[in-house]
Amino acid sequence: xxxxRPHDMGGEPGGPIDTVDHGMKFWEKQANALRNTLxxxxxxxxxxxxxxxxxxxxxxxxxxYFERTTEALRTVLIERGYFTEAELRSxxxxxxxxxxxx
Amino acid sequence: xxxxxxxxxxxxRRFDVGDRVAVKAxxxxxxxxxxxxxxxxxGVIERVCGAFANPEELAYGLDGEPKRVLYRVRFRQRxxxxxxxxxxxxxxxLEIYEHWLEPA
Amino acid sequence: xxxxxxxxxxxxFDDGPPSEYEIMSRAIQELLVERGVITAEQVRMRMExxxxxxxxxxxxxxxxxxxxxxxxxxxxxxxxxACAEFGIDxxxxxxxxxxxxxxxxxxxxxxxxxxxxxxxxxxxPTWYKSENYRRRVVREPRAVLAEFGTLLPEHVALRVHxxxxxxxxxxxxxxxxxxxxxxxxxxxxxxxRDSLVGVTLPKA
Numbered sequence: 001x002x003x004x005r006p007h008d009m010g011g012e013p014g015g016p017i018d019t020v021d022h023g024m025k026f027w028e029k030q031a032n033a034l035r036n037t038l039x040x041x042x043x044x045x046x047x048x049x050x051x052x053x054x055x056x057x058x059x060x061x062x063x064x065y066f067e068r069t070t071e072a073l074r075t076v077l078i079e080r081g082y083f084t085e086a087e088l089r090s091x092x093x094x095x096x097x098x099x100x101x102x
Numbered sequence: 103x104x105x106x107x108x109x110x111x112x113x114x115r116r117f118d119v120g121d122r123v124a125v126k127a128x129x130x131x132x133x134x135x136x137x138x139x140x141x142x143x144x145g146v147i148e149r150v151c152g153a154f155a156n157p158e159e160l161a162y163g164l165d166g167e168p169k170r171v172l173y174r175v176r177f178r179q180r181x182x183x184x185x186x187x188x189x190x191x192x193x194x195x196l197e198i199y200e201h202w203l204e205p206a
Numbered sequence: 207x208x209x210x211x212x213x214x215x216x217x218x219f220d221d222g223p224p225s226e227y228e229i230m231s232r233a234i235q236e237l238l239v240e241r242g243v244i245t246a247e248q249v250r251m252r253m254e255x256x257x258x259x260x261x262x263x264x265x266x267x268x269x270x271x272x273x274x275x276x277x278x279x280x281x282x283x284x285x286x287x288a289c290a291e292f293g294i295d296x297x298x299x300x301x302x303x304x305x306x307x308x309x310x311x312x313x314x315x316x317x318x319x320x321x322x323x324x325x326x327x328x329x330x331p332t333w334y335k336s337e338n339y340r341r342r343v344v345r346e347p348r349a350v351l352a353e354f355g356t357l358l359p360e361h362v363a364l365r366v367h368x369x370x371x372x373x374x375x376x377x378x379x380x381x382x383x384x385x386x387x388x389x390x391x392x393x394x395x396x397x398x399r400d401s402l403v404g405v406t407l408p409k410a
Contacts, residue, residue: 021331095233
């Protein structure tokens with residue numbers, strides 16, 4: 001029997017639910033819109049994004065929802081050749097510098 | 103102009119509404135849309151949703167063709183959970199692909 | 207307990223230094239825009255739709271179903287088709303509407319991820335995406351509904367819908383007593399997002 005993937009959690013024991021909707025931060029709304037724009041245009045498939053999130057293993061529980069979706073998006077876009085890991089790291093450094101100097 | 107439908111055609115299929123089915127107790131690795139909690143359980147076909155590209159293959163960049171028939175299946179909660187304390191008529195419904203189903 | 211779709215928790219800017227993932231998401235977008243894969247305007251317009259358009263569609267559709275029994279029957283037969291008839295394009299989403307009656311109450315979840323009828327309701331609430339909701343509502347739905355303040359009598363059957371594949375779900379709540387003669391606008395105002403997922407009941 002193969003290992004149960006982390007996302008497959010229906011029926012597992014759980015604690016109290018925080019019934020308040022905490023909404024989304026601005027960057028999360030933008031991340032959501034980005035992901036949605038890409039999947040509508042079939043640049044990535046939702047099924048690939050889900051699979052990449054499930055492949056996170058134990059990290060699945062360490063990351064928040066939009067952190068997982070961003071990690072999955074990165075994985076699939078690199079798989080599909082839209083950019084390399086190195087190009088992304090370089091762009092991230094540039095974005096970080098811009099935030100720090102603002 | 104015809105309006106879009108939630109459903110697609112599935113003229114060639116194994117099951118119909120009302121059929122008793124069992125979800126395979128099968129544990130292949132990789133991306134599956136059949137939750138662990140429903141595997142090996144028995145229910146009744148509630149609706150035929152249509153035929154769709156197989157998400158288990160789409161997840162890996164394949165085209166998921168030929169399409170697979172998708173059904174909504176209804177289960178009694180008391181058949182799913184040994185400790186279920188709600189009423190007998192409480193139910194759970196979800197979508198199961200034909201290749202995960204056997205006649206019960 | 208939230209009664210209305212409330213944007214007060216949404217932030218139009220974020221305080222403090224950006225997280226690693228905010229930077230990553232921003233960087234991904236910039237690389238794709240630079241390479242002509244998408245435009246920033248496309249992303250911005252989509253953000254706008256999620257904020258200003260999608261969340262308001264669900265209550266209007268259900269209010270119309272309450273007011274017009276023929277439309278309700280068509281909505282229950284084919285949710286996507288009925289929404290299209292009403293002028294709402296659900297894009298790729300395949301909507302199934304499930305009806306609450308005096309004998310049956312419905313509640314929606316996606317245990318595997320967070321599938322939700324976004325083009326009808328907007329973004330799912332944080333509790334819908336939470337691990338404890340996804341774990342527990344399939345197994346102890348009555349206890350979960352009680353956490354939202356909803357207590358169902360034993361003679362009402364509770365149906366949980368796990369949207370685990372290609373279809374998306376919306377609940378058509380029971381129209382409360384005391385709303386006779388109301389306009390669709392008045393009805394839409396009491397149809398909360400949470401009642402369309404099935405964890406609460408609309409109140410007149």
